[in-house]
Amino acid sequence: MKIAIIGAGNLGLSIAKGILKSNGATKMYLTKRNITDIEHFEKYGNVTVTTDNKEAVKNSDILIFAVQPLHIAQLLTDLKDLLTENHVIISTITGYSIEKMENILGKDHNIIRSMPNTAISVGKSMTCICANGKGKKRIELAKAIFNRMGHSMEIPEVQMQAATVICASGIAFWMRLIRATTQGAIQLGFDAKEAQELAMHTCDGAAGLLIASGNHPEEEIDKVTTPMGCTIQGLNEMEHHGLSSSLIQGIVASFDKISEFKKDNQ
Ligand SMILES: NC(=O)C1=CN([C@@H]2O[C@H](COP(=O)(O)OP(=O)(O)OC[C@H]3O[C@@H](n4cnc5c(N)ncnc54)[C@H](O)[C@@H]3O)[C@@H](O)[C@H]2O)C=CC1
Ligand SMILES: O=C(O)[C@@H]1CCC=N1
Known part of the structure; x- marks a missing residue:
């Protein structure tokens, strides 16, 4: 499984640590605008740290978006042409609906909204997830990813804010x-x-x-x-x-x- 974490800040890095701890990826990309403080993650042989989101997207199957809500629309717009129907796009963005993502990307992508917490770094996250129409076929895969790092629950999107x-x-x-x-x-x-x-x-x-x-x-x-x-x-x-x-x-x-x-x- 090749996973990219786009926006390796507080939550993104917690997810990265959880993935490393659970051997959850064969290859992992971590992206951030300024990577100096996360370069040390490359000591794990299967991790690439980069500022280049496009490189990460092209070389990964699962894309976990963990930027702040203000940055997601522009980011999706910039990456839109590289996103394929095979990618599993997982957003952790607070308050950013599937509908908003579909308005930018269209409905033909596997879109999953997830709400993990920082305990994911120690394999103890309670993670809620939901998916768009196409993404429903990938929800079991998403659950499997998050269950390796804690406990997950599929919920209707309307409950995502409360979660x-x-x-x-x-x-x-x-x-x-x-x-x-x-x-x-x-x-x-x-x-x-x-x-x-x-x-x-x-x-x-x-x-x-x-x-x-x-x-x-x-x-x-x-x-x-x-x-x-x-x-x-x-x-x-x-x-x-x-x-x-x-x-x-x-x-x-x-x-x-x-x-x-x-x-x-x-
Ligand atoms: N911190 C938490 O415990 C949780 C956060 N969330 C959500 O996850 C998202 C991230 O939250 P935090 O990690 O707290 O924020 P953060 O500010 O610590 O991390 C965001 C990272 O994204 C990077 N970034 C911004 N624009 C980028 C771009 N164009 N390309 C690549 N990287 C870019 C920033 O440099 C930063 O490192 C937010 O949407 C938040 O609502 C959801 C659940 C828990
Ligand atoms: O405080 C926040 O807005 C983000 C979302 C949930 C945890 N941190």
């Missing part, structure tokens, strides 16, 4: 919760390194419990909250200060922000 908030921005939301827990642990006497270790492995354990059991979080909470105990005391105090409510409001604010820049980009 962006929950799964992609979600990494930042969970990081902040882990950091806050770490700060609490330091206040209770652990040094910073130990505090983070306790917070992240407890977080990993909580997610692992739900993934393995399929249980609802409250079922697991009930097993922890001893009557009149310290857990329910802490949880209720957090809720008095709006823990769930502030998370939900933040999620909705993030969703609304995408709607705003979709309008600006029309």
Whole structure:
């Protein structure tokens, strides 16, 4: 499998690391406007780093676009003549619809929208995907690519904006919760390194419990909250200060922000 990542920035490089870790490509191109800080990726024999998007497109079967939303229209216009019906075109661009891509490229291309997150670099991404009419035949291939680097779910395109908030921005939301827990642990006497270790492995354990059991979080909470105990005391105090409510409001604010820049980009 020959994969090009067009726009090897924060997400693009995370995908590149995930692909390398999972031996997911026989050949990989990484492109960026200024490549000085990613040239070291060429130490992996099968990676070519270049500023030349056209070279990358010509030599690859799977094209993963990971530029910022403002740059995608021009980029697709520039590459249009090189894109064939055999390419699998995977976009990670927030708020950029399949319809917009088809308006530039036409309907005869395999177009897949994906929403991975930066945990793809360690093989732990939750990735949502959907496809245009032609791309539906390639969606299993796309799923296979992303399943090597975590977990994927096919969703209707209309849910892509919500998936962006929950799964992609979600990494930042969970990081902040882990950091806050770490700060609490330091206040209770652990040094910073130990505090983070306790917070992240407890977080990993909580997610692992739900993934393995399929249980609802409250079922697991009930097993922890001893009557009149310290857990329910802490949880209720957090809720008095709006823990769930502030998370939900933040999620909705993030969703609304995408709607705003979709309008600006029309
Ligand atoms: N950062 C994240 O966690 C996630 C980002 N996304 C989406 O992925 C896209 C990329 O986001 P980031 O990686 O955060 O942005 P970024 O700014 O870190 O990376 C974009 C890269 O594209 C390069 N670029 C710009 N124009 C180019 C061109 N014509 N040819 C080749 N490279 C070009 C830039 O030099 C930059 O390195 C965005 O559309 C974003 O909405 C989606 C999910 C998660
Ligand atoms: O913050 C952003 O706009 C991008 C999309 C999701 C994660 N990063």
